[in-house]
Amino acid sequence: MEYIFIILGVLLIPLSIAAGLIWVERRLLSFWQDRLGPNRVGPFGLFQVIADTVKLFFKEDWIPPFSDKPVFVMAPGIVMITMLLTFSVIPFGPGFYVLDSNIGILFFLGNSSLGVYSIVLGGWASNNKYSLIGAMRASAQMLTYEVFMGLSLMGVVMLADSFSFYSIVQAQKNGWFIFPQFIGFLVFFIAALAETHRLPFDIPEAEGELVAGYHSEYSGMKFGMFFVGEYLGVTLMSAIITTLFFGGWLGPSFLPPVFWFLFKTFILICVFILLRASLPRPRYDQLMEFGWKILLPLALLNLLITGAILIFIK
Amino acid sequence: MFSILRTIWLIFLHIFHKPETIEYPEKKPYLPPRYRGRIVLTRDADHNERCVACNLCAVACPVDCISLQATEDETGRRYPEFFRINFSRCIFCGFCEEACPTYAIQLIPDFEMAEYDRQNMVYEKEHLLIEGEGKYHGYNFYQQAGVDMGVKGKGEGLNEELPVDVNDLMP
Amino acid sequence: MEVFFYIAAVIAIISTIMAISGRNAIHSLLFLILSLLAISVVFYLLDAPFIAALEVIIYAGAIMVLFIFVTMMLNIGLEEKQEKSWINPRMWIIPSILASILLVDLLLALKNMPTVVVGKQVILPKQVGISLFSTYLLAVEIAAILLMAGVIGAYHLGSQKKKVLHRFLEKK
Numbered sequence: 001m002e003y004i005f006i007i008l009g010v011l012l013i014p015l016s017i018a019a020g021l022i023w024v025e026r027r028l029l030s031f032w033q034d035r036l037g038p039n040r041v042g043p044f045g046l047f048q049v050i051a052d053t054v055k056l057f058f059k060e061d062w063i064p065p066f067s068d069k070p071v072f073v074m075a076p077g078i079v080m081i082t083m084l085l086t087f088s089v090i091p092f093g094p095g096f097y098v099l100d101s102n103i104g105i106l107f108f109l110g111n112s113s114l115g116v117y118s119i120v121l122g123g124w125a126s127n128n129k130y131s132l133i134g135a136m137r138a139s140a141q142m143l144t145y146e147v148f149m150g151l152s153l154m155g156v157v158m159l160a161d162s163f164s165f166y167s168i169v170q171a172q173k174n175g176w177f178i179f180p181q182f183i184g185f186l187v188f189f190i191a192a193l194a195e196t197h198r199l200p201f202d203i204p205e206a207e208g209e210l211v212a213g214y215h216s217e218y219s220g221m222k223f224g225m226f227f228v229g230e231y232l233g234v235t236l237m238s239a240i241i242t243t244l245f246f247g248g249w250l251g252p253s254f255l256p257p258v259f260w261f262l263f264k265t266f267i268l269i270c271v272f273i274l275l276r277a278s279l280p281r282p283r284y285d286q287l288m289e290f291g292w293k294i295l296l297p298l299a300l301l302n303l304l305i306t307g308a309i310l311i312f313i314k
Numbered sequence: 315m316f317s318i319l320r321t322i323w324l325i326f327l328h329i330f331h332k333p334e335t336i337e338y339p340e341k342k343p344y345l346p347p348r349y350r351g352r353i354v355l356t357r358d359a360d361h362n363e364r365c366v367a368c369n370l371c372a373v374a375c376p377v378d379c380i381s382l383q384a385t386e387d388e389t390g391r392r393y394p395e396f397f398r399i400n401f402s403r404c405i406f407c408g409f410c411e412e413a414c415p416t417y418a419i420q421l422i423p424d425f426e427m428a429e430y431d432r433q434n435m436v437y438e439k440e441h442l443l444i445e446g447e448g449k450y451h452g453y454n455f456y457q458q459a460g461v462d463m464g465v466k467g468k469g470e471g472l473n474e475e476l477p478v479d480v481n482d483l484m485p
Numbered sequence: 486m487e488v489f490f491y492i493a494a495v496i497a498i499i500s501t502i503m504a505i506s507g508r509n510a511i512h513s514l515l516f517l518i519l520s521l522l523a524i525s526v527v528f529y530l531l532d533a534p535f536i537a538a539l540e541v542i543i544y545a546g547a548i549m550v551l552f553i554f555v556t557m558m559l560n561i562g563l564e565e566k567q568e569k570s571w572i573n574p575r576m577w578i579i580p581s582i583l584a585s586i587l588l589v590d591l592l593l594a595l596k597n598m599p600t601v602v603v604g605k606q607v608i609l610p611k612q613v614g615i616s617l618f619s620t621y622l623l624a625v626e627i628a629a630i631l632l633m634a635g636v637i638g639a640y641h642l643g644s645q646k647k648k649v650l651h652r653f654l655e656k657k
């Protein structure tokens with residue numbers, strides 16, 4: 001019984017955070033741009049989320065006749081499924097997790113690499129030039145950044161001596177991993193930005209040049225799924241950075257551990273939004289060059305040094 | 315690298331700035347008198363229509379949204395029979411005001427003219443014509459130039475010369 | 486547990502058949518991905534979680550994306566008529582006879598095999614790593630050299646000469 005509640009919690013907390021993020025992001029962005037943002041619907045504009053959802057549900061859900069229908073319908077679901085599945089291995093607090101898998105990090109990496117399909121297939125099935133270009137960019141970008149996303153995490157795995165998120169958090173009792181693994185954190189953070197194709201790395205959708213990239217043809221709730229999927233991705237990445245580098249639920253004990261976890265996650269989400277507010281989008285080849293020529297060597301170097309120091313100590 | 319961090323920090327500081335937004339329906343923004351908003355047709359001090367239906371505004375309009383038909387009253391004074399502006403096409407460029415020789419057509423600082431029905435955006439003369447003089451008080455075109463309309467004799471305007479007697483022009 | 490195994494196995498077989506017989510290239514690739522995922526579930530149920538995860542990350546996640554990428558680039562849509570005319574039913578006779586002989590062979594061999602109980606112990610990433618870098622060190626090194634050759638080759642193919650002149654000023 002309790003287990004069912006936990007599952008529901010793990011399912012609903014990220015979903016509601018992701019939905020709420022639509023409002024949070026618009027408000028925060030507008031503060032950073034000296035605007036007010038949505039503040040009309042309900043107190044502080046909080047009901048904007050509900051209004052948006054209602055709007056999305058009642059929009060015409062159009063499937064273009066020139067598209068590949070089954071793939072077109074399937075694509076937006078993939079991103080939601082993979083993101084939500086990954087939340088199952090993240091410990092929200094001691095005892096508040098669905099599954100303490102001993103391949104937790106690998107599970108996350110596998111799911112995030114499956115998430116690419118959502119964009120690639122969505123772009124391909126739309127049968128639209130811009131969508132296809134967006135899909136190609138997305139597949140190249142995400143494949144590239146996945147490589148050193150995995151590599152940058154290996155330092156943490158070495159320090160904690162485990163792939164399980166739960167034991168990684170427990171290994172941080174004596175200090176967060178961001179200090180010994182600062183380079184790893186940096187690389188992972190940049191890779192996370194690219195994986196969730198958030199600004200400044202939103203090259204697959206680049207509204208300035210590709211209309212909306214891979215989701216140009218999507219409307220109604222199918223677009224909404226891509227939209228929520230993006231915010232789920234932001235939440236997921238923040239939660240994972242919290243778990244791996246900022247000590248997860250660990251914190252002063254006057255507040256419950258779940259609070260500390262959500263608090264740190266929220267701060268990281270705000271950082272994601274801040275980056276969106278402040279940085280311009282790089283060009284596609286610049287992104288690739290940056291990935292292969294700077295981040296990959298950096299991740300490998302970090303791995304080598306961590307390994308060497310660990311061997312030296314033991 | 316440093317400049318990126320600096321950018322992020324500077325943007326972050328913006329959270330402490332006062333937002334520029336004016337919350338519109340509650341707080342009206344200040345509009346200067348020369349703001350180009352809704353178009354009106356004005357009358358002169360004698361309460362006569364200023365417009366002489368010269369069609370210059372219709373020609374000047376880049377989107378061709380003015381349409382009018384000239385006619386004359388019994389005294390021979392020209393005025394528009396109908397005067398129609400399609401505000402769904404108007405871009406509020408102010409060229410018509412610029413082109414008008416009589417200050418008849420004027421743009422005023424009012425922009426709240428949204429409609430549910432597109433057809434309602436077409437303003438006829440009775441919607442456009444106002445009772446007052448608009449931005450230019452005391453101006454009467456017939457005092458400056460033009461034919462005798464009971465305001466002044468022909469050629470007796472302020473900066474006008476008497477008409478030339480064509481019979482004198484023989485060499 | 487066994488039920489899950491059989492479900493996954495049946496899904497793997499069906500989706501592989503669909504992948505082979507499909508007419509739409511992308512749909513076939515999708516079925517192939519599904520079959521890889523099913524196989525990864527099979528691995529997981531056989532208590533090899535590490536291999537299962539790697540199967541998803543590397544095969545389903547990376548390599549199949551590249552396949553789809555290439556298919557998208559070449560715009561391979563429905564199978565062409567020409568291809569159909571090339572393959573006529575008579576061509577299947579000899580391969581299927583040979584394959585059925587192999588199948589009988591395999592079944593006989595399986596029948597005579599001593600049953601092995603799998604899943605006695607869960608094989609964790611650590612064990613895999615240790616055995617990779619001790620027992621199978623040579624194989625790992627050889628694979629690494631092979632990959633290095635691939636990287637160098639790709640670099641050579643992809644490298645461009647640095648241009649000094651603008652392309653309009655170049656002599657053809």
Ligand code: SF4
Pocket residue numbers: 353371374375376377378379380399403404405406407408409410411
């Ligand atoms: S403001 Fe410009 S567009 Fe509007 S009626 Fe006058 S000339 Fe035409």
Ligand code: SF4
Pocket residue numbers: 364365366367368369370371372382413414415416417418419
């Ligand atoms: S409004 Fe002015 S420009 Fe237009 S017809 Fe009348 S007098 Fe001429």
